[in-house]
Amino acid sequence: MTLDLTGRVAVVTGATRGLGRAIAGKLHASGCHVYLNYRGDDAAAAQAAQRLGPNALPLKGDVTDPTVWPALLDTVLERHSRIDMFVHNAASWHPMPAVGADVDGVHGDLAVALDPLLRAAPVLAKAMDGGSGRIVAVSSSGAGSAVPQYVSLGLAKAALESLVRYLAVELAGAGITVNAVSTAKLDKGAQTPNPQAAAVLAHRTPGGRLTTPADVADAVALLCTPEAGWIQGQVLTVDGGLALRS
Template sequence: MNAPLTHHSPRPERHPGLLPPGRIALVTGASRGLGRAVAHRLRTDGCHVYLNYAHDDAAAADAVEAAAGLPGSTTPVKGDIRSADFLEGLLDRIRDDHGQLDILVHNAATMHPMLPVAPEVAPLFDEIALALNPLLHGAATVAKLMPEGGRVVAVSGNGAFEVIPHYLATGVAKAALENLVRYLAVDLAPFGITVNAVSTHLLDKGEHTSNPAIAGLLASRTPNGRLTRPEDVADVIALLCAPEAAWIQGQVVVADGGLGLRA
């Protein structure tokens, strides 16, 4: 009988090759955190990754350097993914460079803390725009640019269905994003493209965790005793991008280590 895992247990060895090599991927919000982990994971399977980021040149350069030596390649692309003009230009560039886009992972997000009794309209709509615009503006182009077997994965969070203090704007934006995923899944299915979302909880940021007390509480409530790591979620996203995931369509897959099972 195997010994139970603990939060000190190392991650199992990953076996490259989940995805066919040479796929072209675009990951938004990819210079740090979960987006960086996704870009790194796709590189492991030999993807050419367009690493989109908004501001932090140093973080983007570090993400590219960290992936050096992996199969695949990375092209950093700086720009505001909310902008329809920027997005169309980026998709045109990908078409010119490679002729197609196989994987789109929409991770870019921001957070403006606010309460329902004192909402700030401008930041609220800023978050909604960042959550929805890339998929709304890009859907028609993606339908033409992606071959059969294309994959679109959006990143959501538990705030889409749970009330979290100060999380109004992000929760509303993520709830709208999950609904958009369902509509796009139906519209893009005839093209052989799947559209899904992955939802997670507070991620383990190590020494950069902003609230260690909350992090410790959530870790203790997770069945295997630790917070979800960015790499855990990146692996689930890679699974949804695999050819074998072709019959998963319009779903929100929860990757929280079972935290949401606790009453």
């Protein structure tokens, strides 16, 4: 599926591996100037940007550090004078049960989910003042169901979905849409953890397979199109119908 987003400027957090890299790649293939945010691995970031080619640049910085973020967005604005799309994909996960949870770990996962978008929102409100800005957050099915050892990230994603709705209401008048995509376990090929569980989920999915990073990237790109301008504050589930059988 080819979309025309030629010349648009996109920033993707957590963009140099896995799902974030797939999202950045899809937006770049659709014609965007893409900034791939990352925290620490310079070599991986350079390689990811190089693979995409021209108009793909690494953007190093810890999105939870208020001294760094959202100043990084100013770097993009200095080059382009605007930001058209912001995709918040960065996340952290501290596996734990709800009873006896590591509270510091929970707070850390919440910070990665919420702080970047909260701090970026005032900058994006001005940077997207052309009336067609797109903000997309990446959530997961754990936001609305109880997954073993997932309480920390589940809480973080549930809070992120709530933030999406609040921002959608406040930014709609400026022509900026704010939405989320949500998915279940992703097919990461040979790197997919717990292949037995993955096989069970694939069998339960009406589509007959696990969701891939490319599936989610396609959905993100769709929400970034001009035609998605009247979709506001929604969580788009991308799971091949798995949730219908939960």
